[in-house]
Amino acid sequence: MxxxxxxxxxxxxxxxxxxxxxxxxxxxxxxxxxxxxxxxxxxxxxxxxxxxxxxxxxxxxxxxxxxxxxxxxxxxxxxxxxxxxxxxxxxxxxxxDEEFHARFSATERSYLYRIINRRAHLVLDHKRAWFIPQNLDAEAMNEAAQALVGIHDFSSFRAKDCQAKSPVKSINEISVTRIGEEIRIELSARSFLYHQVRNIAGSLKKVGLGKWTKQDIERVLEAKDRRQAGEMAPAWGLYFVGVKFDPQEGDLAHDPSAGTDATIQ
The missing domain is CATH 3.30.70.580 (Pseudouridine synthase I, catalytic domain, N-terminal subdomain)
Known part of the structure; x- marks a missing residue:
């Protein structure tokens, strides 16, 4: 077969x-x-x-x-x-090969979150990006985002109904860049918690607006309390970008940090 x-x-x-x-x-x-x-x-x-x-x-x-x-x-x-x-x-x-499985053979997944940062409302990007008319500081957002890289308890960025066995995840890389009117939040990890990326995007928005600093992101992360984080960003700005596979790494199912969610957003 x-x-x-x-x-x-x-x-x-x-x-x-x-x-x-x-x-x-x-x-x-x-x-x-x-x-x-x-x-x-x-x-x-x-x-x-x-x-x-x-x-x-x-x-x-x-x-x-x-x-x-x-x-x-x-x-x-x-x-x-x-x-x-x-x-x-x-x-x-x-x-x-019959040993390949799209979910269990994956070793890294990548997401993109798109923000359009301008005064005029969205037309072509309606339902394809988060519209934020207030000016955002992408450099400050990127600096703050680095506090989330590495292995952490991401309870503060986890949905209430997340079914993962553990809130501990490892973010391999996260960057925030501006290209004209568009701000791009790019993340990669072996797996993510339910709504983790969207909750991170909502918290970084507060940094971009000047309401929070990198220290606030660190404080929220340490709190392990969803109520301390920012709003959840809307779904339509989020894109599943790609997956890496390495047969030498073994199955995701055997990784205790991955839980059972396997990148649910």
Whole structure:
């Protein structure tokens, strides 16, 4: 039974997240339905990260097993044909070893949070970035963000209903940069807590506005109390960017710091 690795792009605006749900449309559902239409096989597609409602993806990675041995390019073309008009596209497909699993083989996941910082309201980026009209200091935000790099208890940036067994996570890298009117918060880690990135973005906004400093971010981190952090940024500014895999690293399932969330935002 061949296993396929899919690289997927989607606009999360019309979806209630990645994971299939009984009453709401999801990215997983439209992918699995598209696969059924060309293969007549009912399958389960596994993603590297189960993105939340409204969150977008530039390079989501998924894996799926099919009984029929199709060429990889035909799987890509067939899914893209049958998935329309849903705002989902399969960018690439390759046949992989049966040991590969999109979720458990991942060793690093990357997210981007986009802020458009200008006075005029959003038109082209409506529902694709967080609109903040007040001037933000991106350099101060970047300096403060470095307090979050490394292994920490991220309880202050964790959603109340997060199901991860431990709040301890390790952020490998975080940067905040300005490109014209756009401020980009980029993060990478093996896995994230539920709403962790959005809660970090909301707290960094307070730094950008001059209301907080790096010391305040350190204070919030140390508090281990969600009530001490800033607001949760809206889902539509968040993008799942990509995943790294290293077969020498072993399964994520055996990493006690990863919990069971595997990058839920």
């Amino acid at each position: 061949p296993r396929y690795k899919l690289i997927i792009e989607y606009d999360g605006t019309d979806f209630f997240g990645w994971q299939r749900q009984r009453e709401h449309i999801s990215v997983q559902e439209v992918l699995e339905d598209a696969i059924f239409k060309f293969s007549s096989e009912r399958v389960q597609v596994f993603a590297s990260g189960r993105t939340d409602s409204g969150v977008h993806a530039l390079g989501q990675v998924a894996s799926v097993d099919l009984e029929t041995n199709y060429p990889a390019f035909k799987v890509r073309e067939a899914i893209n044909f049958h998935i329309r008009p849903a705002k989902v596209a399969v960018l690439d497909v390759e046949v992989v």
